Amino acid sequence: MSQKLYARTYLKNNKKRVATLIVSLTLCAVLNYLTSFLLGVSTETVKPLCYDVTRVMQYVYFTDMNKLVEDDTEYESFEEAMGLYNAELEKLGQEIENKCDKAEKVFAAQCIDAELRALFASWFFEGALMDSKDVETYLSFYDAKLVDGRLPQGEGEVVLDSVTMKNNGYNIGDPVEYYTLYTIVGVVESDLNLICGTPHPDDNSEKRLFIFSHDIKNLKDELDKIGITIDSEYTYWTDYESQTEDFQKNMVDAIEGSTQIVYVGIVILMCIALTVIYITFLRDRHSEWCLYASIGYSRKAVYFSIMRELAFTFALSIVIGVAVTALSVVLIDVLYLTPHGLNCQYLNIEAIKDVLLDFLVFFAILQLPVRYALYRIKTIDALGDDLY
């Protein structure tokens, strides 16, 4: 018998049913990919802060000032104590700049931070407040160029990079709150997120060390080499290694956990929905297959015709899924992410693998009702009322 049961006869005559399956499968593929894509926006947006900024700038401050100023004197005012601490810190900064070959420039400056808001997370990053004459030098380490407004000149003025401006919805003239209010006076263009400016007289916070270097990966080790000890008990610092570790733990792992939960949830729901829908379709075709068995088709022939139908349905779902997903991703990026200063990754190989795995799982699960339907095939005496 060379004759086989063609899948196309069913497919072309049952467009609504086939479309239902294709829409379900496509929806699942699109949902799963977009979940990964959208959750990935957080990591993609924050990643440059952790990986790229710390390749240029490391910063350190003492959470316990007494570790830097070893003095039992009781000061008359907080300002007096702070002045002493800041002076010691500047000395330390100078020492680092002189002794550490890898340190290109060290700023002892007050700090201001800015927030980068990703879709499902946010990340704070620090910048220096310094004398206005040092601002250009500071910006040069970021390869930053002023593109709008002006550089900080008076007290309490800051500039930010354009992405952070967009991300926060800032405009020139807007205030930025950090202990007190700072005013945005300019926008710079840089591959890195940055904020810097001039100190505000109402801000009495302690200074910190901003160390510019393209070679330092582990700040503690580098400082150890020149006889300066920092310890996490009384010091906080950021460098490439600490930030990437922090990023992996607090961002990538956390997002991955959420992604897996959403992913598994979608797959389970889709498995149930698809199986229920498909069982209904199979049930309606019982008599048709009994007829085929009666006129001489084997169960194997029926099975392969069902598999051809399914394979076509799955293949078309993948094609449509790819098109819909690509369009969705581009639209989301153009209409929302880019205007909000958010980064994304269009092509996510892991997510593609997951979607293909979903399809394999669905295909495997649908074998169960198919096998059961084949098992129920009888011949002529089992033909029901659903044939004309």
Place this chain on the structure above:
Amino acid sequence: MFDIKNITMIYDMDKAEKVYALRGFDLTLPDKGLVGIIGPSGSGKSTLMYCLSTLKKPTSGSILYNGREITNLRDSERETIRRDEFGFVFQRHFLVPYMSALDNVTVASAKNGAQTVENAKKLLSSLGLGNTEITKRPSKLSGGQRQRAAIARAMINSPKVLFADEPTAALDHDNAFLVMEILKKYSEENLVLVITHDRSILKDADSVIEMWDGDISAIKEANEI
């Protein structure tokens, strides 16, 4: 064509009260001609057709088809013989609802390709279904048109034996007459077995087998009908 020896078919073999559908009889059927099998409901005529067409396996006895024992064939062999040698016309048409009349015919074809479609069109046309009708689904066809499509499906492989189970039961008088005319013509070259409880449609049969309670009560030749 068929040589049947002591055929029995017992339903509910495991139960105390067994149901004898066929009680053990011998029968020989010719290579061609229109043979009617008549009898009331439960007389065993449908069971006999199922056994002859390999759709059911008799409890005991022998059925030789062209000298070949067909009661002990493997499933695949039975499927092959049904596809290659037999055609079926059922009482209720049993057309696949989502297929056109043409697709309902070609789906049963033992060959693929454009030639099959052409053959199916010719066959449907010879049975009175025009180009418009053959593209319609069964729900859009009349009872007579459906039955003619079912007959075309049965004939598409030019089977040596055509089994027709109550082929006119769902039809009005005119359509019933037309269907029997088609079957009679086909029986000139092949064997057509018509199962019915309506004696009037068998007036042109070459022989009629009368069944009663699982047994053959009489066999009448054309001149005795």
